[in-house]
Amino acid sequence: MSKVLVIGAGGVSSVAVHKMAMNADIFSHITLASRTKSKCDAIAESVKSRFGVTIDTAKIDADDVAATTALIKQVQPALVVNLALPYQDLAIMDACLAAGVNYLDTANYEPRDEAKFEYKWQWAYQERFEKAGLMALLGSGFDPGVTSVFATYTKKHLLDSIETLDILDCNGGDTGLPFATNFNPEINLREVTAPSRHWENGQWVEGPALSHKQVFDFEGVGQKNMYLMYHEELESLAKFYPEIKRIRFWMTFGDSYLKHLEVLENIGMTSIEPMMFQGREIIPIEFLKALLPEPSSLGPITKGKTNIGTIATGVKDGVKKTVYVKNICDHQEAYAETGNQAVSYTTGVPAMIGAALMLTGQWKGAGVFNMEQLDPDPFMDMLNKHGLPWKVQDLDAPLDF
Numbered sequence: 305m306s307k308v309l310v311i312g313a314g315g316v317s318s319v320a321v322h323k324m325a326m327n328a329d330i331f332s333h334i335t336l337a338s339r340t341k342s343k344c345d346a347i348a349e350s351v352k353s354r355f356g357v358t359i360d361t362a363k364i365d366a367d368d369v370a371a372t373t374a375l376i377k378q379v380q381p382a383l384v385v386n387l388a389l390p391y392q393d394l395a396i397m398d399a400c401l402a403a404g405v406n407y408l409d410t411a412n413y414e415p416r417d418e419a420k421f422e423y424k425w426q427w428a429y430q431e432r433f434e435k436a437g438l439m440a441l442l443g444s445g446f447d448p449g450v451t452s453v454f455a456t457y458t459k460k461h462l463l464d465s466i467e468t469l470d471i472l473d474c475n476g477g478d479t480g481l482p483f484a485t486n487f488n489p490e491i492n493l494r495e496v497t498a499p500s501r502h503w504e505n506g507q508w509v510e511g512p513a514l515s516h517k518q519v520f521d522f523e524g525v526g527q528k529n530m531y532l533m534y535h536e537e538l539e540s541l542a543k544f545y546p547e548i549k550r551i552r553f554w555m556t557f558g559d560s561y562l563k564h565l566e567v568l569e570n571i572g573m574t575s576i577e578p579m580m581f582q583g584r585e586i587i588p589i590e591f592l593k594a595l596l597p598e599p600s601s602l603g604p605i606t607k608g609k610t611n612i613g614t615i616a617t618g619v620k621d622g623v624k625k626t627v628y629v630k631n632i633c634d635h636q637e638a639y640a641e642t643g644n645q646a647v648s649y650t651t652g653v654p655a656m657i658g659a660a661l662m663l664t665g666q667w668k669g670a671g672v673f674n675m676e677q678l679d680p681d682p683f684m685d686m687l688n689k690h691g692l693p694w695k696v697q698d699l700d701a702p703l704d705f
């Protein structure tokens with residue numbers, strides 16, 4: 305029985321809050337606060353009509369540390385779940401330290417003027433959280449999040465040692481729209497337009513964005529083009545599993561998405577550099593975000609499945625083995641349950657699970673934690689029970705690319 309304060313009211317938050325309400329024995333009281341209170345109220349209404357659970361709502365600008373600290377002190381939660389944007393991570397961590405409350409998020413801090421996707425800023429909070437006896441759990445979404453838990457589970461149960469790890473993220477969902485991003489457009493476009501980077505033999509290997517393509521046959525989806533990309537869990541996986549020789553991240557993109565992206569990039573619309581427009585400063589990618597559909601509005605129109613998993617090669621009992629751990633999630637089933645498409649669902653459910661494990665004391669500690677540092681078993685168990693069942697498949701051979 306614990307109080308939780310959720311910050312942010314987009315697609316991911318909507319799923320997490322619905323799932324928390326479905327587990328009222330753990331989340332006895334939920335307060336949802338965000339910049340636009342009407343979005344919190346709409347989620348609260350949906351939760352009330354689906355599950356009969358009342359949640360409190362509030363308006364907060366989470367960039368304002370003093371206001372967020374005051375809200376936390378007023379609500380007195382056992383945990384703050386940050387489902388706003390990566391820009392707010394440090395401000396909300398500061399507010400948690402000031403109010404003496406545990407912290408969880410799903411994406412690492414990003415300065416507005418740099419697209420870096422690095423943990424260094426949040427890892428720098430280790431000593432402060434440790435001294436305060438508080439826990440900060442970083443990246444409890446799907447990727448980062450479940451993918452790191454899959455790797456940890458693989459290391460614990462399936463292989464004695466991991467030699468190579470590939471993360472394969474496929475969204476086979478179709479919105480019928482020529483161009484839409486399935487999570488926050490600004491963050492999505494920053495990720496996709498960044499140079500590709502993977503970990504090999506103890507160092508980063510960098511290449512141009514989206515320049516390395518492979519075709520892969522995804523169960524439940526079919527054949528898709530996937531592209532080598534940098535993704536933030538590569539950094540924590542390389543840190544916590546230094547023995548892995550190669551760690552790569554792949555994501556699928558359709559031709560229409562890439563065609564639009566190329567044009568938008570070529571004309572400067574994805575730039576994060578400020579520019580003057582009609583006497584005021586604007587940032588092109590922020591303007592573009594305003595034009596694109598909100599991810600939370602895509603639920604009713606997205607059809608198809610996501611398939612996200614890890615393929616690890618290593619040795620078990622002296623024999624070389626390749627194991628694939630994956631989850632397949634259906635957009636329309638996700639929508640029927642919480643009113644949101646599967647990309648929000650596959651992030652919101654792990655956020656709820658990470659929060660539940662912290663609130664019940666199954667995951668505990670003082671300091672800043674990545675998912676790789678914690679026991680994967682209770683998390684894997686909850687994935688099966690709360691809508692993201694996973695399976696393990698032995699592959700005949702390692703990936704040949």
Ligand code: NDP
Pocket residue numbers: 311312313314315316317337338339340343364365366367387388389390392410411443444445446447448449486487488489491598599600647648650651
């Ligand atoms: P959305 O853009 O749909 O929602 C973001 C929410 O944060 C909005 O309600 C927004 O308010 C709110 N917000 C923004 N700035 C502030 C602020 N200063 N104070 C308070 N609230 C604020 O994003 P998503 O739901 O798609 O994503 C949420 C988070 O999840 C992001 O950090 C994203 O990177 C992460 N994510 C992680 C994934 C993973 O697998 N680990 C996958 C997908 C997403 P407003 O409505 O007023 O704009």
